[in-house]
Amino acid sequence: MKLNEHIMKKTIFAISILSMFFAACSEKDIPVPDDFEVSVAQATYKLSDSVQFNLSGVPDNITFYSGEPLNEYDKRNLFSADNGTLTYKFNSQTRAGATLPRNISVLVSTDFNGVYNEASVKAAKWTDITSRATMPSNTASNADVVSGIINLDDLKVKGKPMFFAYRYVSENPTTTAQRYWNFGRFELINNVPGNGDFVLASTVEPAMFQVIEFQGADNKWTINTGTAAQHRLIHTANAINTQPDDDWLVSRGFDVFQTNAHIKNAVNVKAISTSAPKTFSWKYSAPGTYKATFVALNANINVQREVVKEVTVTIVP
Numbered sequence: 001m002k003l004n005e006h007i008m009k010k011t012i013f014a015i016s017i018l019s020m021f022f023a024a025c026s027e028k029d030i031p032v033p034d035d036f037e038v039s040v041a042q043a044t045y046k047l048s049d050s051v052q053f054n055l056s057g058v059p060d061n062i063t064f065y066s067g068e069p070l071n072e073y074d075k076r077n078l079f080s081a082d083n084g085t086l087t088y089k090f091n092s093q094t095r096a097g098a099t100l101p102r103n104i105s106v107l108v109s110t111d112f113n114g115v116y117n118e119a120s121v122k123a124a125k126w127t128d129i130t131s132r133a134t135m136p137s138n139t140a141s142n143a144d145v146v147s148g149i150i151n152l153d154d155l156k157v158k159g160k161p162m163f164f165a166y167r168y169v170s171e172n173p174t175t176t177a178q179r180y181w182n183f184g185r186f187e188l189i190n191n192v193p194g195n196g197d198f199v200l201a202s203t204v205e206p207a208m209f210q211v212i213e214f215q216g217a218d219n220k221w222t223i224n225t226g227t228a229a230q231h232r233l234i235h236t237a238n239a240i241n242t243q244p245d246d247d248w249l250v251s252r253g254f255d256v257f258q259t260n261a262h263i264k265n266a267v268n269v270k271a272i273s274t275s276a277p278k279t280f281s282w283k284y285s286a287p288g289t290y291k292a293t294f295v296a297l298n299a300n301i302n303v304q305r306e307v308v309k310e311v312t313v314t315i316v317p
Contacts, residue, residue, distance in 0.1 A: 030303045033059035036296035038309040044316060050281045051292075051313055055269075058276040059296035059307070062269040066282055067290030071266065073308070074291075080257040081192040086152045088129075088164075089187040091144035094136045095180045095237065104181050104235075105167040106130045108152065110160040114253060116210045121248055126165065127155055144184060152256070161253025164207065168221065168235045170245040178238035178245070184231065186251075190259050198259040204231035205271060207251040208301060216245030223249075231273075252301065269294070284315045 036057035045051050055062070065073035090106075105128055112124035133147035156162065164186075170178045186207045188200040201207055204223075211221045216238075224232040233249055269280050284290065290313055297306045 030298050030300055030305050032305045033057060033296040033298050033307050036062075036294075036307050036309065038294050038311050040311055040313060043312065044314045045284075047284065047287055047315055047317055050283045051315075053280045053282070053292065053294070053311065055277055055280060055294070057296065059270070059298055060272040061297040061299070062276075062280075063295045063297070064267040064269050064280065064282070065293040065295075066267070066284065067292050067313075068284065068286075068288075072291070073293035073295070073310075076266070079259065080255075081190075081195065081259045082158070082257065084190040084192040084198075084257065084259055086156055086256050087187075087189050087191065088147075088150040088152050089185065090133070090147045090183055091185040092133075092135060092147065093142060093144050093182045093184075095142060102130075102135070103169055103171050103178050104130070104135075105165075105169070106133060107165040107167060108155050109163045109165070110155065110157040112163045112250070112253070114161075114163075116212055116250060118212060118214055121165075121212055121214075121250060124163075129155075156256050158257065162256045163253050164251040166209075166221075166233060166249045168245055168247045170216070170238050173238060173240070173244045175240065177240050180237035181235045183233040188254060188256070190256060192259040195260050200254050200256065200258065204233060205273065209233060209249045209251050212248040212250060214246035214248065216243045216247065219245060219247075221247050221249050284313075287315050287317050289314045 036059050037055070039054045040051060041054070065071050065076065067073075092104075107126040108129055109124045109126045112126075113120050129150060129152070132150045134145060135147070136145045152162070166181075166183060168181060184204060186201050186204045188207075190198045190200060192198065209223060211223070213220060219236045219238050222234050222236075224230070224234060235247060238245060267282075270276055280294075282292070292311045292313055294309045294311075295306055296309070297304060299305065
């Protein structure tokens with residue numbers, strides 16, 4: 001065996017071992033939320049009562065399934081439907097008096113490889129959908145402008161996730177002040193006839209945007225992680241003669257063919273940005289015996305670890 005080939009094989013082996021090591025470390029960094037517990041003070045409640053569930057532990061996310069029809073954990077599995085209508089909506093704002101050009105683009109890709117670096121973003125095909133949205137005018141005040149409902153059916157590709165991006169590019173930076181941009185709300189819905197709306201996202205938070213800087217260090221995208229409903233994507237304004245900017249925000253990939261199986265409204269009890277509640281109350285709409293289910297989840301973009309807790313409650317007239 002030639003010396004160079006021997007060295008190359010050793011190098012590949014070492015890289016493989018390191019990759020396995022870092023992957024294992026990443027998984028270890030996400031603990032199983034096994035401190036999560038659920039209990040009730042009694043097994044039977046009147047229909048006029050609200051059932052109070054006592055919660056303990058501090059998972060990143062908690063989801064509740066009441067056990068009522070269309071809200072049963074055991075029937076939660078999603079399936080795909082080709083006949084859905086995919087719609088997208090967001091809010092945006094800029095500052096009053098900001099000058100043209102607009103210097104912002106809203107983009108969609110179905111062939112981005114999910115590697116969040118400049119080379120991968122450049123290698124993907126991105127469709128510019130900015131013109132489909134209502135955006136702030138040049139005289140807009142510091143208030144949100146709703147994009148309107150944007151139909152994306154023509155961009156869906158079966159078996160391919162859909163990624164969303166906001167791109168901030170300065171134009172004529174030596175002579176023109178650039179705009180400030182602030183995006184909030186991220187509503188992505190698949191509506192299937194006879195099966196209702198399946199909400200893939202209703203706020204910015206579940207889109208899990210990541211920042212990718214192509215050019216310019218003066219101003220960058222920032223992600224304001226307040227409560228889920230207050231998540232904002234912000235790019236401050238560049239003054240005249242500021243270094244040119246080409247800055248991207250890219251979301252996670254969405255399976256835009258997903259729809260409801262038998263779940264209508266699973267309830268989000270806790271998001272990663274909120275404090276862990278000690279109690280959660282639910283009022284049942286009809287007598288019966290229900291299997292209430294709580295799912296506690298710790299996760300990052302690569303790893304998800306969950307614990308499922310079930311409590312049976314009986315509701316009497």
